Amino acid sequence: MQVLGPWSDQATITALAGGKARGLHSVHNGGFRVPEWVVLGTDVFERFAADAGLTPAVAAFGALEDLDQALTAGAELRARLGCAELSGPVRELIADGYRRLGAGSIAVRSSVLAEDGARHSYAGQFDSYLNVNGADAVLDRVRDCWASAFSERSIRYSFAQRQPRAGAAAVVLQRLVAARASGVVCTANPITGAPDEVVVSAVYGLGEGLVSGAVDADSVIVEKSTGTVLETVLGDKESSFAPAADQGCQVREVDQEDRGRPVLTAAEIAELTKLARRLESDHGVPQDIEWAIDDTGIWVLQSRPITTAVRGGADARWAAAVIQGAGEAVPEGELRIWDNANIIESFSGLTSPLTYSTAAEIYGRVYRGYARSLGVRGSQLRQTERWTSVLLGSFHGRVYYNLLHWYRMVGIAPGYRLNRKVLEAALGVDEPLADDIANTLRPFTFRTPFGRIWARTATTVRYLRRLFGIDEQVERFLAEFYRVYDDYEARDYTAMTGEQAYRAYREVDRDLVARWGPLMVLDAILLTCTGLLFGLTRLFLPKAPEWLALTVVGPGADIESAEPARAMTALAERVGTDPALTELLNSTPPQALYGELARFPEFRAEVDAYLERYGYRSLDELKLETPDLREDPAGLFIMVRSTLATLRQHGRPGPDPDRRAEAEAYLDAHLRGPRRRIYERLRAKVSRCAAHRERVRFCRTRAFGMVKRMIRAMGRDLVARDVLDEFGDVFYLTVQELRGCYEGADPEPLRRLVTARKAQRAKDTELVAPARFVTLGSGFGRAELAGQGWVPRTDIPVAIPGTVLAGTPSAVGAVTGRALVADEPHDFAGADPAGKSKVLVAYRTDPGWVAALPSAAALVIERGSPLTHVAIVARELGVPTVVQIKDVTKKVRTGMRLRVDGSAGTVTVLPGEGTGDGT
Template identity: 30%
Template structure:
């Protein structure tokens, strides 16, 4: 392969030949060099070259005096772009002013000479936080092409070092929380390929996610024209399984970047209609090379390539494609089913965009296993969960392929998601036209044989009959369920760690799912009664008229919780000295004072009472690994501070809620009147039936939140037992700290109690978890070949007109400033602002009390956020794609909750 062997040109390894570098040397050579070294050692066609290590960078720039810049950057917020730019410019100035130390210069000259006499080279930056599996820093530092001569190479090396401190690189690191003192720069020097044609190759389709499609962009000349966006390249899509080229889109290829004799590059104008830059054989050769590289790395790759005048293909660079969503993990001990599969993200359906901790995922495997056993499914290993349960990107997915291929499933499941997460329902329905998912099951028997035993065991028919005939008794029975559940969750105070761990598994594996059939039939009956009332009332009862009955619902534990917190704020406001502490201290400091018992009595006792009842709740509360409010009340204290800013009595949430309830009761009477307007016995009977149906709607619909409320109580009890186990493991040195137990699963926790150390495992998982926290794009539906069906759908016409469209959730129109909040912990929402969020669960809803409106990227008309918004009378639109990216905090927007639209003011 004509690889030039470059010696270790310095006793302390300042320069290394690419053939001496492997992936384990990342901290020494940076991401680009580590990848090039790995591909070189794999025998792939990489141009020869060498790398100046990070030790060379540190030795060279050490005298530059960057310590003060490091400190200033660490103290500068990532939004202060002007300050970051000033500090970046200072760092570049300092580095460009240093002389390359003699030993480094000598090592570079020796290695450069080994490549040939005055050979043209590319000098590329290789940062230690670059080209990593979960974060691509590509393009943040500089590259210099067609550098000729040792002196020119040394100058380019110095400029690469300085480019570690470009404005864009500094801002990028600040945004991603990377400390300036932890980064260093290596520099790769490679023989230039005088490319006839060059470009980029993705071994998986980065737009649709399809793993069986390679995507190639190509243009004549050096690849810089494609990478920099200077041209519209030829675009090829290759089916790597068959070698077919289903798509070729010609680009204008207006210019070509070519090397100049003696160094540097020039841009030349290309004639129009120059034809494709690659023939079919070259396209397939590139795709085959990509498959080889992907197989070597075990992950899809983003590859830069070049073909020289002799038609030889060269691999210039390879790095992971960081934007692809991971495929679902294989099921332990079970073969993968044949054919393409459909996976739905259950995490998003629960209003959760963030990843779950390993113990949170393990808990859901046990809980899902409990559901499967109740339905009569075979479950060989409960800790692995049922067959449909899958994990991808540390989030919950469900294999819905049997549902999509069932005529009954196609009717029921999308309708459920219409009210839970409407866009997921839309994506699913569009899959029904795909011939790969043709219906294979038409009989309802398979469903009934699993549902009927659950309904019988949960006494669902009895519950529904009681609700119809004796609704107050049914309500009282549902409300008493919580007390019985809490009694079953208790564990003796002297229980051993092993007994606590076993008890936690028993709770998840058997005690929580019975909550669902015991309580859920009541809110289901409530919503069904609303539909029946609409049918009976007849003309004039559109969906808006019916939805108005759902405002200010009683018996909703989530709204009761929010109002309880508001009443605490009211009590605090009545004592000015107590209210004043919220102006003078941060929520974190107030939480510290609360734990030490140092808050004013009205705050200390009031918060203690609130947490005694609702402290099991949290943001992202379905994850066992998330602290409960009783563990850390910082968020609640921040919400209280926000409530205290609302001084307009007319906007008081309890008054708003009471008004909403009165309006709903009035609307109920109007519907009754409509039903009886025909007169006579039939009209009176119709009015009586409508009144009874709507009365049950008002009584039972609010119970929608109760099953999850009780399940979260159970999860909090499990978390408490796990925390005790974690404390013992930390004391024994099996893990570093007690919370590390949430980065194990149950089997591992048992092994840790038996003496195994999991310190390194936890460290690796924490790092992976922290990386996943930064992922913003989560597919609602994911196919087993990586396809994200939503990405295939054309953008709506509303978006082109500047209108964001979603699902109407709560009627009303409001124009106000938007506040984009990605995480409610510590968030500040000024009274009257429109909350724009990716999704919400009950942990978010305390923010709703002072919000002027709500926009969510996920959700349906009966998701948590929509229900609470209606009850507070807040206009809301849910299921608005990319709302948190399109809308900016402070931007004035008009939200129409009845039409389901969001419009920037003035558009």
Template identity: 30%
Template sequence: MIIYPVKNVPGYTIGGKAKGLLKLLEAQVTVPDFLVLPAENFDPIVKAKDATTVSILDQLLRFTLSKPEEEKLRQILSGWDFPNRSIIVRSSIADEDGTHDAFAGIMSSYMNLRNYEDVIEAVGKCAASAYSAEAVAYRQYKQLSAVARPAVILQQQIDADASGVVFSTYPQYPQEMAVHAVWGLGEGLVNGELDPDEFYLSKKDGTVVHQKIALKDKLYQMHDEKGIQLLDVEEDKQQIHSLTEEHLHEIFTISTRLEKRNGHPQDIEYVISRNKLYFVQSRHITQEIPDVIVYDNSNIQESYCGVTTPLTFSFAQHAYATVYFQTIILLAIPEQVITTYTPVVNNLLGLVQGRIYYNINNWYRCLQLFPSFKQNKEDMERMMGLEEPVDFITDTEKSFTEKLSMIFPTFFNLLRLFSAFRKLEKSVAEFHSHITKHYERFYKLPGAFANPVQLLEEKNLLDKELMGNWTTPIINDLYVMMMNGKVRRKLLKAGILDTDEFLSRYLAGNQEIESAQPAILMQKLSLKAMEQEALKALIILLPDDVHTQIKAQFPAFYKEVEGFIHVYGDRTVGELKLETITMRLSPKIFYSYLRNYLTTSNSFQTSALSHLHESAVKDLEEKLKEHSVFFKKTVYKSLGKLQKSIQYREALRLERTRLFGMYRTLYLAAGELLKEKKVLAEARDIFYLTQDEIEILLLDKPGFEIAGVITERIATFEQYKKEEVAAQVTIPPLRSTKPEPVDEDPSVLRGTGCVPGQITAEIIVIDGPDSDLDVSGKIVCALRTDPGWVALFPTCKGVLIEKGSALSHSVILLREFGIPAIINIPGLTKKLSSGQQISMDGSTGEIKLL
């Protein structure tokens, strides 16, 4: 059976590599013409009863086609101008080039064939390579079936001016695409023999972020009579780029499309001939590629400024997840979708060197649940204060059928949402009443909890009744986000370009904003204190027992202060960090704030900001003169809605502050209980435990050993306070633009890290097949490697290669096996000897002689 033109034929197996070529054709990429001898041609041999590896090899090497098939093959090859033009015979095993098993470089290919008998012989050899020692070793290591089903590809061979390999996502730096190239055929690149030019392109826009131009003094080239020859490169081409900017742009564009189309990063091989780009392979990259996670704290630092504690992070992470799940349920998202998104919602926050950050990727993923991803993404970025938006997560492409099926669910979700928006005024009032009821009840409880069970029951009650009923603030936050985006777009249409500056003026001076009330009330209290010189003097003196003294000497004023603290006692700098000492815990903090009002001539008046609002109104009136009456009304109406929703938001945030204050009180009580049980040295050590750990310790459950944990965490988080961290952190980190450090220490070598992992072990230098090959538990050092080393790799601990490409077949295998590897280490095999002990870091590329 010969399949030509190639297509998926039911009942026939064309193999992994042929499927890859077929996908290239379907993507309208230029591919040299090819045909396939499917695996069914070879099944009688490989599936024969009592067949052994030896018998299979022998019969595959003697494989021939039937007379009709032979005639058909000759006709196809004649149409390719064979034998005037060479062909290449390539493997395409049924399980080759799969998602997890690449067989990179293990199977045989035969190039520059111009004789029919040589072609048939190559077909047999190619099929037989499925049972070579290297292939068998690979199958055993990967725990694959011992029965390999080879298919074979015959393809027009292109006279290559340059060839190369693309990793559409580079495992070492997943934000980049790696493009390597050599002059002539790619044989020397993939077997690690020739040093390639290396180009690393930003996946965002294709710009070159890093490049390394090799000395290319050799190339492989086809010769009509002598076959493939290793030749000298002309001197003027040895140090120039093997790829033009146009080539790189075309490679980037097509490779990006292929990755998106296949839904997975691609390992691609290409050839350039007479300035035309051909793709000759596309398969999944099999080694694990870490997700690029972007953490950003532009906005959340307002709530969690600086280094926090493990308890605050675990609590905040749980709170965000609880609230977001309520949003999803509110919009009637199907249960199976909610299950899929559980890991995403549980990780909306991240802890970076002790600081709380948004996990931006997961916020974007959650937005995919809602209609209008692009618009919502822009609105969310503005609300979060993202200075550098992230483009790793995009809207999922949906088929027409999928879009059609979403019309009614989306319509009803929007109806639910808009219905909730319309009821906000009533909902907000009911929410305040609900919170106040539990708030008053909570602070009438005894000052200490009798036992851990009682304390946890109270916590569970807060979880269920308050945090578990946070729908109203969610709806209002969504409304603020959407109205803010809507107003911004209307203002831009009106001609106001700096919308943020305009809104800051327009919304200024609103005395009804709840967040302004503590300052307004405190100012009133300061005016009362000024009427009594002794009281004023005591507050300015600020003794530690100032609150006790005021209770004794000024009971009426004390009562007003108690009333203020009862309402606003948790509203303190760092109020959402559970470890923060608030006015409720230390009334002296209140008096330190009040003292500022008594010692300054400046008075706080929100009404003094009304001129900003008035100036914004005048600017808006001027801009709207040229617009219709209808447009003017919609602008003012939208501004009014935004102003009201912001007013609601500030009032609802006070309820959040109160809720966190109740949890703070509970956890401090838990600290006292654990101190009494001699589990903690100090009650405030509770903040260096997570929520789950606290419950385990309170209930004496097994599973957590606390010995040494608190001391270690305190030291770690104190160290974090000394470290600077950027507002946006990418993991894995972006490629450093700093020059490589120059080591004068002869015991330190550096190369290019290819497979992460830190290893300390004895090294063994291998310079050929006659070397000692006892690599078990050792770090292999070599000038170069090729896929023939596959049998050695699984038992070694790491691999160091003096010269090579990060995209060579052997490095691909090392990544697939997860064996730490470093390449391009100058003078490696001359500086190191077998038996020496070294440490290696496959991430940084650093090697230390011990």
């Protein structure tokens, strides 16, 4: 039994000194400024317990497995500890430790073996006392620290964490710093998990009030890599802290002039950030550091691993990815280009962590399967795994293509130079990639030129086989998909346990993703054939109008994906024949309409038939957080009401027969003989592949609808198990975290992560998402992103009358109407009270927006391309459409009068009521 301190060897400290002392020993011997300290090891408590006859009771307490029994035993032990005499050797050892610090005011802190570990902090579970002065007071406070190892809060914590009870506790004695300011600095954001954010909390005077929650501290978020201050929140400085008087703390009143000022200067924040980086580098993991500043500078009072952020490995990567980036380790200075292009068709606006992480993982697995299907093997396949897993990224809740990797993906198939140009059109990329960059992007490399020639020849042969056999491959896929889909879709997920739903989810996930990979060759074939057709049009018809190529390419008017819009139009026509039904539809809130339809059983049956056929669809249907029409049919009634208003003004929508006939007439007049036969054969191939793609995309929609039902069963289960507070919280988890709930991972951090992500989402809502930006290396953060266009929406000026916004023509026709800028399809009401159809202006669209098309006078899309799903359907339905108009959703406001020319690809802002006022 001896006093331990910085001089003690590491093994003795580890065995006897407890978590706080372990941290102090490491920091002190790492060369950092630490106030003088000593520690009374657990052997001192064991000697005290033995002298007092408490050893059997302590051992029995540690063996208890029932919470109520442990609480009773702990209360008895605390009572016996309070009245037990300290033996002479124990008293002398404590006095010796106090003398080594020069007497005076000290801090007395518990230091339990399990405390401040890599997985559990035990923060606040054991007692600490400040401003302890005099030998007798130190003896009393040491006894109190021992007793806190048996406190009710520490017992409940250990049971909740499934950890052993504390039992014997060491006690740290440390010289008290006469602090001007003190606080905590974390080297990663402990709530969000963001690894490049240093979070500094500071109060005047001693810092115990901060960690106890008694004081509202200043909070500063600093970008670790650059030292840039990202965010500052000043606390209420009525007093520096006000903890309980029995802990020996002082309350320092703050001068009136200090109350509106930050606690720390810019130089002190910079110094703390530098200190935090050094400590994290020394320890190898993010650190939670207590510090104090006096007249001599900064002191480190304690440093321990952060346990409240997501810990280590893949989990940490995914937690960071949810905040920003793709979780990719990018070499210093290496370029990444982020483009939202037509990914916003699938994942529009703010997208939940569960949807993003699910999609990112599936994309990686699918495209690795695609590479294998084309014969990529060995080291080349392993090279693809480095970039297929990071094809997507998430920034401020928005999903982006990690664009350079998509060029690598295109390079797997032959015809890279042609395919990459068509890829840019298919993705809706505004800015083609420079050749000097594009030509360096290889999906993999080879050791020898011969190996490259052999492998690329084998890939080309496989690709050509797929090219000529794609029709049969698609039919086989569809047959297998619907076999699996029909099985899982028929199950009753409302009656399943969470474990059963999770097993079903894992089974269908493995089955369908494995089948999807080889089918990605369809996208490559469509790129190749479309590129050849556009090239052939320029070669055979160099003077052809721009609209011709778009008009002659298409899957046909009978595509499956247009069926929901036609069925909705039929529902609206049915309503229009019945005045009573029309009145009900127009006067009843959409959320209540389904129940009210009991008075109209025939129409109710038609609605049920629609829901049975298309109920898996929804607005933003690929977002797992968005309920489908079966779960919430209100969206259906909103669209039926809108379609009805449009029908009354314009009649049934449909394709423009004149323009299609005009295209055929142009071909007949300018293209004959063998060249026409070649052209028509290629045109038919493109149309078939486009139709196949629409059918496959419908399968994807159905699969996501099925997965939604499984996840909802798991979400309800996690609430019932008290893992989450409410059902919607499940969507703030990543898919890895959700799996962990059913595979034995510790669920304790999840509530904190959910809370932090909700708060971050509220902030992200206010920001403009730029269409494209770049980053260098992995060390980017909020300050760098702000410089690339992530600014508040209010910073973008409104367009004035006469402004002509140019984009890409997508569906011909010209109309005039009032704008309705919609973030979601259900925001679109179709017609105003005067019965005038509106121009639907959207940042992006996904297949769920098809339901809104019959209600729109025209469609204007900021992001997307003429080859996207909604653009194709808009052409089939005859809705004039312009896409790829930069910043249109920021420059146009709801109520503005617009003239949309789908042939010229222009949107003109007209004078009139509502222009620019947001009404």
